[in-house]
Amino acid sequence: MALSDFLEQLDQLASSAEKAFQEAGDASALDEVRVNFLGAKNGQLKSVQKEMGAVGKEDRPTAGKKFNECKTRIEVAFQAAKDRLGDPAAAKSSDPGFDMTLPGHEFHLGRLHPITQTIEELKDIMGRLGFSVADGPEIEDERHNFEALNIPREHPARDPLDNFYLGTAQKAQLGHREENPLLLRSQTSTVQIRVMESTPPPIRIISLGRVYRPDTADATHYPMFHQMEGLLIDRQVTMADLKSVLRLFARSYLGADVNIRFRPSFFPFTEPSVEADFSWNDGWIEFGGAGMVDPNVLRAVGYDPEEVTGFAFGLGVERLCMRRHGITDIREFYKNDVRFLEQF
Numbered sequence: 001m002a003l004s005d006f007l008e009q010l011d012q013l014a015s016s017a018e019k020a021f022q023e024a025g026d027a028s029a030l031d032e033v034r035v036n037f038l039g040a041k042n043g044q045l046k047s048v049q050k051e052m053g054a055v056g057k058e059d060r061p062t063a064g065k066k067f068n069e070c071k072t073r074i075e076v077a078f079q080a081a082k083d084r085l086g087d088p089a090a091a092k093s094s095d096p097g098f099d100m101t102l103p104g105h106e107f108h109l110g111r112l113h114p115i116t117q118t119i120e121e122l123k124d125i126m127g128r129l130g131f132s133v134a135d136g137p138e139i140e141d142e143r144h145n146f147e148a149l150n151i152p153r154e155h156p157a158r159d160p161l162d163n164f165y166l167g168t169a170q171k172a173q174l175g176h177r178e179e180n181p182l183l184l185r186s187q188t189s190t191v192q193i194r195v196m197e198s199t200p201p202p203i204r205i206i207s208l209g210r211v212y213r214p215d216t217a218d219a220t221h222y223p224m225f226h227q228m229e230g231l232l233i234d235r236q237v238t239m240a241d242l243k244s245v246l247r248l249f250a251r252s253y254l255g256a257d258v259n260i261r262f263r264p265s266f267f268p269f270t271e272p273s274v275e276a277d278f279s280w281n282d283g284w285i286e287f288g289g290a291g292m293v294d295p296n297v298l299r300a301v302g303y304d305p306e307e308v309t310g311f312a313f314g315l316g317v318e319r320l321c322m323r324r325h326g327i328t329d330i331r332e333f334y335k336n337d338v339r340f341l342e343q344f
């Protein structure tokens with residue numbers, strides 16, 4: 001090969017490499033150009049180097065010198081491109097679509113719903129009082145929601161208008177028999193029965209979960225809400241134990257300055273029964289029902305009411321949380337308004 005052809009080839013190679021390195025727009029394009037020109041195996045520079053053997057012996061020193069110059073030009077172009085792309089400010093300024101003065105995106109960190117936070121705290125307080133946590137299904141049968149709780153068939157609490165009974169199609173889907181209709185549980189007292197059916201006394205449990213009633217939503221009522229059920233069964237349990245546990249619990253959760261009062265009431269599954277209120281805005285609001293477990297309930301699960309007695313309570317979780325945080329409308333919990341939720 002004539003020396004002039006070889007030198008010409010080197011010049012062209014260096015020029016096209018410089019152009020390619022200048023045009024490389026990002027790191028992967030740069031790497032492609034580097035492999036094309038400087039690749040150790042099949043790079044164009046390597047191929048040209050191999051052709052140097054075809055240049056006449058006397059011309060080799062000139063060819064070698066020119067080859068080294070060409071190699072340096074390509075390496076300098078590579079380094080310049082690397083510097084340009086490696087510097088983020090330089091890279092961005094080459095992108096006309098990026099405006100460095102724009103404000104950044106704000107990321108919202110998720111957090112637990114206030115009712116979930118309340119449930120965790122209630123479990124904690126009751127855990128310290130020796131109560132463990134039990135669970136039960138939200139779709140219940142009449143036996144656990146009513147019968148075993150001493151609520152007979154003709155009782156108004158079983159009125160279909162006051163409960164969410166499952167339709168025939170839903171029951172068929174669950175493969176359920178007609179004689180024991182299914183409904184969304186209207187109280188967590190169902191869990192009392194499930195626990196007593198499967199566990200011998202003594203018992204000391206709480207159960208927290210959703211319950212459903214076709215109540216019209218207002219500031220203190222919602223058709224779906226949460227209850228904390230408590231059940232303690234042992235020898236010689238009295239009403240005094242019930243009152244002190246509820247008082248201790250309310251003071252732990254709401255603070256020592258909360259006033260509590262008990263009003264005589266009626267529940268088919270407790271005798272005697274009370275309703276518990278706490279003070280709120282110069283008045284009182286009911287936070288739960290409670291009482292000594294009725295002997296009929298103890299008998300229905302195979303316990304001997306002469307041997308053991310016990311108390312039970314069912315408290316409204318939303319109302320406790322509302323009192324604690326000064327929330328005046330229960331509907332706030334379920335609007336999913338981030339401005340409300342992010343305060344907790």
Ligand code: FA5
Nearest residue numbers: 187189215221222225286287288289290312313314316
């Ligand atoms: C009961 O549900 C009984 N199972 C409580 C009980 C358990 C009594 C064990 C005796 C022994 P009651 O229907 O009163 O009781 O409901 C209990 C609490 O749930 C109420 O005091 C109130 O705080 C809350 N509550 C009731 N209905 C609603 C509603 N629609 N929205 C929000 N909270 C409610």
